[in-house]
Amino acid sequence: MELVSRVLTGDRRALARLISQIEDEEPSVQEALSALHPHTGRAHIVGITGAPGTGKSTLVNELAKGFRRQGETVGIVAVDPTSPFTGGALLGDRVRMRDLAGDPGVFIRSMATRGSLGGLARATGDVVRVLDAAGFSVVLVETVGVGQAEVDIARTAHTTVVVEAPGLGDDVQALKAGLMEIADILVVNKADRPGAAQTVRALEVALELGWNSAAKSQGRWRPPVLQTVAVDGTGVGAVLEAIAAHRAYLQSSGLWDHRERERARADLMEALERGLMAWARSRVGEEELERWVERIVRREADVYSAVQALLGRCLGAA
Numbered sequence: 001m002e003l004v005s006r007v008l009t010g011d012r013r014a015l016a017r018l019i020s021q022i023e024d025e026e027p028s029v030q031e032a033l034s035a036l037h038p039h040t041g042r043a044h045i046v047g048i049t050g051a052p053g054t055g056k057s058t059l060v061n062e063l064a065k066g067f068r069r070q071g072e073t074v075g076i077v078a079v080d081p082t083s084p085f086t087g088g089a090l091l092g093d094r095v096r097m098r099d100l101a102g103d104p105g106v107f108i109r110s111m112a113t114r115g116s117l118g119g120l121a122r123a124t125g126d127v128v129r130v131l132d133a134a135g136f137s138v139v140l141v142e143t144v145g146v147g148q149a150e151v152d153i154a155r156t157a158h159t160t161v162v163v164e165a166p167g168l169g170d171d172v173q174a175l176k177a178g179l180m181e182i183a184d185i186l187v188v189n190k191a192d193r194p195g196a197a198q199t200v201r202a203l204e205v206a207l208e209l210g211w212n213s214a215a216k217s218q219g220r221w222r223p224p225v226l227q228t229v230a231v232d233g234t235g236v237g238a239v240l241e242a243i244a245a246h247r248a249y250l251q252s253s254g255l256w257d258h259r260e261r262e263r264a265r266a267d268l269m270e271a272l273e274r275g276l277m278a279w280a281r282s283r284v285g286e287e288e289l290e291r292w293v294e295r296i297v298r299r300e301a302d303v304y305s306a307v308q309a310l311l312g313r314c315l316g317a318a
Contacts, residue, residue, distance in 0.1 A: 049143040055230050056163050161185045189229070
């Protein structure tokens with residue numbers, strides 16, 4: 001395919017076009033992704049997640065500039081909330097990354113969540129693979145502000161950076177949200193604000209509570225707690241060093257391959273679920289589904305018996 005060939009040479013227009021096709025779920029996308037798959041697996045995927053208002057976009061901007069100074073090429077996937085009017089991304093992240101515009105070594109794409117849970121758009125994984133195949137050595141994935149169950153970034157990224165900030169309420173909100181479990185690096189941004197030291201202490205205590213002697217003896221990675229003021233670049237160098245150190249740890253410990261395997265398994269299961277759902281709906285038909293919905297509402301059937309009946313019909317029609 002001509003589009004695939006152009007993507008592999010780093011053609012930015014081809015990249016943008018293929019990503020649009022992924023978001024629009026065009027049928028030709030699967031063939032393109034299959035052709036690109038052998039060229040993936042080289043990029044370091046770094047996820048940036050945290051509550052709204054912590055300064056994730058500003059930190060991503062500074063990290064990208066730092067990686068560029070190191071000679072890396074950077075792809076950025078910024079997952080924005082969906083506009084209630086257009087269904088598109090609000091593009092707030094692109095506004096905050098204007099100083100990266102024009103750099104041929106940086107490619108930025110904002111994506112709408114379109115109702116997807118987990119802080120990521122459903123197509124994010126495919127877009128990350130396209131950027132990987134296009135030759136970007138680092139892919140930064142910034143999630144929409146997360147909630148208590150929205151931690152899908154850990155499945156997509158090799159290294160997950162969780163961003164906190166003082167003055168957002170509960171000092172251990174990250175712990176309550178389940179983010180501590182996925183954090184490879186913890187960053188307290190806006191560290192020039194009152195309460196930053198208290199937030200750092202709370203995170204350190206939470207880490208220590210979950211850090212037992214077995215973990216220490218096994219040499220497991222202990223997430224560092226770093227402080228930044230991303231608006232002026234303070235502390236960003238330490239975050240870059242921590243990201244590099246975590247990559248080295250993953251590769252030396254064998255966890256890099258483990259995470260690749262887990263990501264492949266998750267991608268396979270998600271694609272299988274989508275494929276099976278499409279297959280089942282095509283055989284049952286919308287009218288039959290609606291009849292079962294009505295029966296469930298009238299308490300004539302329950303969801304599980306409806307599923308059994310629908311699956312039986314699908315298999316009988318196969």
